[in-house]
Amino acid sequence: MSDDSEDSQPQGVTSRRALMLGAVGATAIVSIRPALAQTAASVVTCQIPVPDPGRAGNYIAADGSLVPARSPGSFAPAGTPFKGADVKTALAGGQLPGTTYEQSRAYTNYIRRLQSGTSGFTCFASLQMPRG
Amino acid sequence: MARPESLRVAHLDSFMAVYHRSSGITHLITAPAPEIMAVLGEAGLTFAALTERLAADYELGDTDAAALAARLDELVAAGLVSVA
Numbered sequence: 001m002s003d004d005s006e007d008s009q010p011q012g013v014t015s016r017r018a019l020m021l022g023a024v025g026a027t028a029i030v031s032i033r034p035a036l037a038q039t040a041a042s043v044v045t046c047q048i049p050v051p052d053p054g055r056a057g058n059y060i061a062a063d064g065s066l067v068p069a070r071s072p073g074s075f076a077p078a079g080t081p082f083k084g085a086d087v088k089t090a091l092a093g094g095q096l097p098g099t100t101y102e103q104s105r106a107y108t109n110y111i112r113r114l115q116s117g118t119s120g121f122t123c124f125a126s127l128q129m130p131r132g
Numbered sequence: 133m134a135r136p137e138s139l140r141v142a143h144l145d146s147f148m149a150v151y152h153r154s155s156g157i158t159h160l161i162t163a164p165a166p167e168i169m170a171v172l173g174e175a176g177l178t179f180a181a182l183t184e185r186l187a188a189d190y191e192l193g194d195t196d197a198a199a200l201a202a203r204l205d206e207l208v209a210a211g212l213v214s215v216a
Contacts (some may be wrong), residue, residue: 017190017191018191020163021194021196021200022164022199022203026199027166028163028164029161031160032158032159034185093208
């Protein structure tokens with residue numbers, strides 16, 4: 001693959017293979033991450049609900065812990081799950097879309113505390129995978 | 133492209149499984165990703181040169197630069213291709 005001269009692609013004009021580059025929104029890669037035994041279509045498109053639907057009635061405290069609804073200083077659950085790409089930006093110091101600074105910090109702290117078995121954990125773990 | 137020695141490749145009918153030793157992640161890739169990686173080679177190419185080589189080597193059903201850029205972005209996000 002790295003050495004295309006050995007890739008046995010016919011070079012003749014009459015035998016060129018057809019190739020579609022695909023639509024912009026299509027995907028050509030599915031990544032399987034070790035130890036998680038799950039596939040995530042893409043770290044860009046995977047989603048993290050805040051909080052986990054199983055604990056949807058709770059609010060999110062500034063440190064990311066879940067607290068009873070309307071606890072002082074806490075934030076209401078996010079209306080829609082956050083995309084992997086947005087979370088990655090937030091983990092790197094950015095802000096989650098549609099949130100205030102403090103709200104984004106609380107949500108990001110919640111995401112950092114995600115445990116295996118919690119909705120969104122696979123996506124979060126995927127974001128932590130080393131590249132290179 | 134990622135260093136060839138960092139990749140283990142298996143062809144699975146219409147898929148190609150690429151195990152990336154550096155990240156420990158296996159990627160199932162389909163056309164046109166394997167073709168793009170093959171054309172890029174280890175040395176890599178500019179976007180314009182890649183477009184030219186793909187058009188020379190393959191009968192392109194579409195020559196949408198945005199679609200090619202999207203495929204490249206995926207490969208970069210997966211760690212299989214790097215931007216110089």
